[in-house]
Structures are given as C-alpha cells and as structure tokens.
Amino acid sequence: MKILLPDRSCRDAGPDPVTVDELLHDLGFDPVEVIVSRNGTLVSEDAVVGNNDEVRIIRIAHGG
Amino acid sequence: MRLLGTTTRSGSSGSPTGDERVPHADVTGRTPPCSLCNEPAVYRDRTTGRHFCRDHFIADVEGRVLSTIRSRNLIAPGDHVAIALSGGKDSTALLMILSRLLPTFDSVRLSAITIDEGIAGYREDTVRSADVLVARFNLPHLTVSFPELFGGTLDAFLKGREPEACSVCGILRRKALNVAAEQAGATKIATGHNLDDEAQSVFMNVLRGDLPRLLRDSGSDSQGRFIPRIKPLMFISEKEIAVYLMLHGAWADLPECPYAVHALRGEVRRMLATLESRHPGTMLNLMKSKAKIEAQCGGLLEDEAVHRCRECGDPCSGEICQLCTLKKTLR
Numbered sequence: 303m304k305i306l307l308p309d310r311s312c313r314d315a316g317p318d319p320v321t322v323d324e325l326l327h328d329l330g331f332d333p334v335e336v337i338v339s340r341n342g343t344l345v346s347e348d349a350v351v352g353n354n355d356e357v358r359i360i361r362i363a364h365g366g
Numbered sequence: 367m368r369l370l371g372t373t374t375r376s377g378s379s380g381s382p383t384g385d386e387r388v389p390h391a392d393v394t395g396r397t398p399p400c401s402l403c404n405e406p407a408v409y410r411d412r413t414t415g416r417h418f419c420r421d422h423f424i425a426d427v428e429g430r431v432l433s434t435i436r437s438r439n440l441i442a443p444g445d446h447v448a449i450a451l452s453g454g455k456d457s458t459a460l461l462m463i464l465s466r467l468l469p470t471f472d473s474v475r476l477s478a479i480t481i482d483e484g485i486a487g488y489r490e491d492t493v494r495s496a497d498v499l500v501a502r503f504n505l506p507h508l509t510v511s512f513p514e515l516f517g518g519t520l521d522a523f524l525k526g527r528e529p530e531a532c533s534v535c536g537i538l539r540r541k542a543l544n545v546a547a548e549q550a551g552a553t554k555i556a557t558g559h560n561l562d563d564e565a566q567s568v569f570m571n572v573l574r575g576d577l578p579r580l581l582r583d584s585g586s587d588s589q590g591r592f593i594p595r596i597k598p599l600m601f602i603s604e605k606e607i608a609v610y611l612m613l614h615g616a617w618a619d620l621p622e623c624p625y626a627v628h629a630l631r632g633e634v635r636r637m638l639a640t641l642e643s644r645h646p647g648t649m650l651n652l653m654k655s656k657a658k659i660e661a662q663c664g665g666l667l668e669d670e671a672v673h674r675c676r677e678c679g680d681p682c683s684g685e686i687c688q689l690c691t692l693k694k695t696l697r
Contacts (some may be wrong), residue, residue, distance in 0.1 A: 319396070333412075334639045337608050344612055346410035346417055350396035360617075362455075362608045 303352055305329070308336065308361035319352035326359070336361050409609050412646035420613050427610050431463050431598050432470065440596040441554065443472035447596075448552035450543055451478040451507075453496030454620060456558030459607045460599055462614065464556065465503050477506040479546040479555075481539055484512050484519025488621050495618055510546045512538060516696070523696045524625070531625035537688045541680075547593045559597040562604040565649035566634045568656045573634070581660055592681070603649065 305313045305325075320328075322338050322345060333347050339358045340351050351357050397406040398417050405419030418426055435441050449464060451457045464476055480496045482489055493509070500507040512519055516538060523538075524531050547555045571580035599607065611617040626632055641648045674680070675687035682688070 332639050332643050334605060334643045337605065337612065339612075343406070344408040344420075344609060346398060346407045347412075348398055348410055349407070360608075360612075360619075362604055 303354065304356045306356065306358040308359055317353050319350045321347065322349050322351060322357075323347040325351060325357065329359070331359060408613065409606070412642075413650065424610065424613060427602055427606055428463055428466060430601055432467055434601055435467075435596075435598050438596075440556075440598060441471055441474055443474070445471075445553045446475045446477065446551060447554045447556050448477050448479045448508075448547045448550050448593075449505075450555055450557045451480050451496045451499070452558070453480065453492030453494070453499065454558070455607055455611055455617070456560055456563075456599065456604075458495070458499055458558075458616060458618075459602075459610050460556060460558040461499060461503065461505070462616065463610075464598065465505075477508070477550050477552065479543065479550055479552070480507065480509040481542045481546065482509060482511040483535060483539065483542075484521055485623065485625070486519075486521055488623055491620050495620065506550070508546050508550050510542055510549070512542065515542055515545060516693070518696070528625060532629045532631065534692060535625070537692050541689050544592050552593060555593055555595045557595055557597055558599055560599045560602050560604050560607055561649050561653070562635065562638070564597070564600050565638055565652040566631055568652045569634050569638060570630060573630075577663070580656065581663060601650070601653070 303315045303317060305315055307313060307329075315325075322340075323333060326333050326336065326338070326347070337360050338345055338347070339360070340349065340355050342356075345351075398410070399405065400407050400419035400422050401416045402422045403419060405421070407417035408420050409418045409423045410416070411418070441447060447464065449457065449461050451461055461476075461478060468474060468476060478496065478500045480493060482493055496509075497507070512523075516523075520531075520535055520538070523534060527534070543555055568580065571577075602610075608617065638649060638652075672681050673683065673685060675682045675690055676685050677690040678687060680687050680689070
C-alpha cells in the first residue's frame, strides 16, 4: 500500500488490511483534521485499505 | 488542484443533488454502504454513525444549510446577500451552496465581496481563486483593499506587532466588509464561518470570561447597527466543508494565513479537534450550551446604550470606536 502524506511525501506500508481510522491513528493524524481518498475516491474512516491501494491523506487547511 | 477523478453519468441520475458528476465508484466490499442507499459511502458522521454516499452527503449538507437559514430567518424575500468571499474553502463552499439554494428563495439576489488585506504569499492565491469562482457562477463581484481604505497593507501595519494580527485584522476587515457591502447595495453580508469556527469562538469567549461577546457573537450579529451578518454554515463542520468541495472537484490546496500561528484560536482549534475526535459531538454541544446561555441571559444586554463614535460617527459602545482607536496606533 502506498500512502501519500499531506506534506507530499510518500510512504510504503504493508498489504495487510486496516481501517482508515487505524491507519490515521498509527500515523499520528487526528481524523477530524484530515480527509482520506483511496485510489482517487474519498472514503469514510471505517473503510478498509491495504493491498495495492494508493491512499492519500489530505490535511484540511485553516485560516481562509 | 483537483484531487478526485470524476466520471459523467449518462441519462438522469435521479440523485438527490441533481448533480451529474460522481466520483469513481470502488465497490469492493471494503467500503461501507450509504445509510440511505447502497452506494459506497464517502463520509461517516462520527456523531450519529450514519454513512453518506456522494449524492446523499451533498443533499444533507445543503438541506442543513437551508434549515439553518429558515429556522433563523437569515434571508428574507427581496434581500441582496453579499457573500464575503475570501476565495478560501469556507467562503467558496458558501457561495456554491447559496447559489444552489437561490431558486428556493423569493426574489433574493447574490453577489460577492472580497477584501484584499495585503498579506504577501497568501492573499494573492485566494483572491485569484475568488475571481475564478465568481466568473464561473456569473455573480457581481466587488473587491476592496486595505491600502485603498486604510492607506497600507496588513503586512505593513503588523510589523513588530504580529501577535495582535487577528485582532487588528478583525477590526479592519469588519469595516472593510461594511464599506464593500454598502457600495454593493447589499442588505445582508453572508460569511463562511463554520461549526468549528463557532465552537472555537464560544470556547474562547468562555476562556476570556467575555459573556457579552459570547452572547453577541451569534449567527446573525448585527444588532441593527450595521448591515446584518449571517452565517449559514454555522452548523456545518470544517471537515464536511472540505468533503463537499472535494466531491465537487472544487478543493484547492491553498496556503494558510501566515498570521494564524500567533492566535489563541490555533491552540483552541487543536484542543477542540482532539476532543471532537475522542468525544464526537463536542462542538455541537458547545453550540447548544451557548444557545441555552443565550436563552437565559440574552435579555441582559438589550439595554446597553449605543453611541456614535466621536471621530467617524459609526455605531459603537464607547466614545471612540475600535477602528478609530486602532488607527491611531497604525504606522
């Protein structure tokens, strides 16, 4: 699984399936402050990611 | 920047949003279904546990905004609503939603007003974004700048006093919005304040022990002194706004205001986000607490005398308004 982080860096993770919530927790993100897409589609926090998914974590910018 | 791929559905979708563009569906059994249909969920409401597909999410957000407007009488027949459009995500979503809801209102006009404070490396991008948006929605658009109104940029005014940025900017922006709205002939100013902003304000006013401000800073905070301000997104969370924009392909990865790091609001934001994550519904509960306090104590402030500023004539609570007091300190 390929993970694209808000700072535009990229990280590889194992193929084991995890929920988005678990993934965010492991990476230290607060689910209230980010949204997540899987293979280009927005998904809820209890969706499952893994295998060859490309997961993008987008931080919600503030101050607009 | 467009992050989500979209496809075009052929024929009538029968979607609750009436919008034909949908994200690529990834139905693999790893995606919970929408609580209202069997489409893949794109969002889960952490408070209720309900899941929403794209179309039902958009319909839910727009329905709640309409409900806020109606229950609080924010927009009346014949109103000219000027949207305070910074070009950031909140005001962008506000413009899109009000444009979609416009046919449900009787003889209401929309326009946009943009304030260019002069914040280098930040406001240029959002002003450009605002220009593109109003062109797309074909709305009248008026932009006013701090140099035009006050003789200098915010950057120049804040040299050496950066920690005061939000207070200084708030006072100047308030005046600038009023001037722009008057020039546009508006009867209401709609701002993009969302649930997170409102909950943060409640918490900050409690931390400061500022009961009058807690009671005044409501969804419509004009008190009849200025052009009334309305906050149609006050019950829509920042995350919901981000998802709404993403689903419309309207999400832009814009920079954050460089002065935000100095604000108490930044600390309160982080604290509330953590609480909301651990205890879903915290922000909404803060708003409910405020409403209860308003119901009990709101009348206490009604008799406060309204003066006219001795220098500019604007309504204020003392002899000199905040703007005239501030102007004496600006370089």
